[in-house]
Amino acid sequence: MTPKVSIGIPVYNGAATLPGALDSWLQQTCDDFEVVVSDNASTDETEQIARDYQARDGRVQYFRNDENLGQIANFNLAFTRSRGKYFRWAGCNDWWEPNYIERCAATLDAHPEAILVTCQHKYHADDGSVIYEEYHGPRVSDPRPQRRFARMLWFLHQSRYIFDPIYSMVHSEALHRTPLLQMMLGTDLLLAAELSLLGPFCHVQECLVHQHVTPDVSDDEFLQRFDPTQTSARGWFEKLCRMMYASVGRSSLSEAQKIFCYTSIARYYARGKTHKMIRWGRRTFALRTRLRRLLGHEVPTS
Numbered sequence: 148m149t150p151k152v153s154i155g156i157p158v159y160n161g162a163a164t165l166p167g168a169l170d171s172w173l174q175q176t177c178d179d180f181e182v183v184v185s186d187n188a189s190t191d192e193t194e195q196i197a198r199d200y201q202a203r204d205g206r207v208q209y210f211r212n213d214e215n216l217g218q219i220a221n222f223n224l225a226f227t228r229s230r231g232k233y234f235r236w237a238g239c240n241d242w243w244e245p246n247y248i249e250r251c252a253a254t255l256d257a258h259p260e261a262i263l264v265t266c267q268h269k270y271h272a273d274d275g276s277v278i279y280e281e282y283h284g285p286r287v288s289d290p291r292p293q294r295r296f297a298r299m300l301w302f303l304h305q306s307r308y309i310f311d312p313i314y315s316m317v318h319s320e321a322l323h324r325t326p327l328l329q330m331m332l333g334t335d336l337l338l339a340a341e342l343s344l345l346g347p348f349c350h351v352q353e354c355l356v357h358q359h360v361t362p363d364v365s366d367d368e369f370l371q372r373f374d375p376t377q378t379s380a381r382g383w384f385e386k387l388c389r390m391m392y393a394s395v396g397r398s399s400l401s402e403a404q405k406i407f408c409y410t411s412i413a414r415y416y417a418r419g420k421t422h423k424m425i426r427w428g429r430r431t432f433a434l435r436t437r438l439r440r441l442l443g444h445e446v447p448t449s
Contacts, residue, residue, distance in 0.1 A: 150206070152180035152233045152248055152316070155225030159215065161239035162192040164359075169200050169207070171242035177249040178206070185225040186211040187218075219334060223327045226319075235316045240359040247355040251316040254351055260290075262321040262346035263312060267354035270308055278360065282309040287348040292400060293407040299343035300391075300415040303336050312339040312348065314358065321345050331390070332383035341394050344408075388416045 154172055158165060165184075172182055184197045184207065197209040210228055212221065226234055233252055237243075251264045258264075265286075270278040287295045287302070302310045313335045325341045328334045342348075395408040 150179055150181040150231045152177075152235065152252055153226075153229030153231030153319070154180060154182045155222075155229050155234060155236050156182065156184045156239055157187065157218070157221040157225045157236070158184060158189065158193055158197075158239040159187040159218075159221070160189045160191045160193060162189070162196055164240035165193060165196050166200075168237070168239050168242055169196075171245075172237070173200075173204055173206065174245055175243070175248045176246045177252060180206060180248055181229070181231060182207045183225055183229045184209045185221050185228060187221040188212050188215045217330075219328045219330055226322060226327065229319070232319060233316050234319045234322055236314060238314075238358065241314075242357050244353075244355040244357075248316075250351050250353065250355060254349055255316065255318070258347075258349045260347055261288075261349040263315055263317040263342060263348045264351060265310065265312060265315045265348060266351040266356060268308070268311060268314070268356045268358055269354055270358050270360045272360045278308050279354070280306060280308045283352075286350055287312075287343050288350075290347060291404075292344050292398075293404040293411075295343040295347060296340060296395070296408045297411040299340050300411050303339065304415060304418050311358075312342060314356070315348075317342065318346075329390070331386060333387040337387060337390050337394070340391050344394070344398050344400070384416075384419055388412055388419075391415075 156165075156168070169182065172180075182200075184201075186193055186197060186209065188211065194209075194211055197207070201207040201209045208228070210224070212224070216224070222236065225236065233255060235251075247266070251266060254264045255261060267279075267281065272278070285298060287298050289295050289298065299312075321342060324345060325338060328338055331337070391412050392409065395405050395412070398405070400408065
């Protein structure tokens with residue numbers, strides 16, 4: 148039988164954390180789901196762990212790629228290998244509250260106009276610290292697609308800890324109407340913007356998800372994780388905005404709605420460039436201050 152919910156787990160060398168994550172999913176209060184493990188040719192014990200779980204529980208489906216296809220391709224495979232009415236990507240080092248699937252699936256059932264449901268997340272760092280931010284303002288729920296799109300871009304410019312549409316439960320049918328994740332930096336931001344054009348989002352005001360926070364890396368290092376042929380991430384933000392522009396152009400929106408979306412992209416671009424300039428200025432000032440101290444010059448204290 149086709150499961151109601153599919154959990155897609157793209158994994159590479161996740162043996163250390165995969166058992167705990169699988170246990171949290173298999174102990175959900177709702178059991179109408181499948182777990183699709185898409186193994187990107189791991190070299191550790193990931194395969195044996197997943198096969199052991201598959202042998203014990205028929206809800207676990209294990210697929211192994213013949214070679215490492217890159218992070219983005221494996222994310223997309225985790226979805227295309229799934230069968231559920233609703234779909235949820237998950238990291239192999241994340242865990243959920245026991246009622247996550249039950250609460251989110253019921254919310255989507257109760258709101259047939261919605262294509263995606265979000266909830267509150269807690270983010271756990273390696274040093275044991277926890278990041279948790281709540282937001283109670285307007286969300287991506289407006290019936291007008293251009294307004295949802297503008298609100299989505301506002302969220303994408305804010306803290307990443309208050310809103311994560313990619314790690315949320317979505318209608319599989321809606322996800323099939325997108326190009327999925329593309330081979331570029333900011334691909335999750337692009338997909339989130341594209342989904343906002345397709346339908347409203349709903350929200351469960353409860354903390355049901357716990358995510359592991361990975362240490363920050365440079366844009367160049369992050370790019371090479373899913374496309375080793377690329378050596379520089381320069382210009383990725385400009386490309387992201389161009390891709391958003393193209394997505395709006397391909398949509399079925401009216402000309403007036405498209406113009407509204409194009410204006411929102413222009414504002415998003417301006418805010419992003421301003422933020423980058425401020426960050427660059429702070430780094431430059433810090434480096435100049437350090438250099439002046441090394442050279443023995445006086446440095447103003449205010």
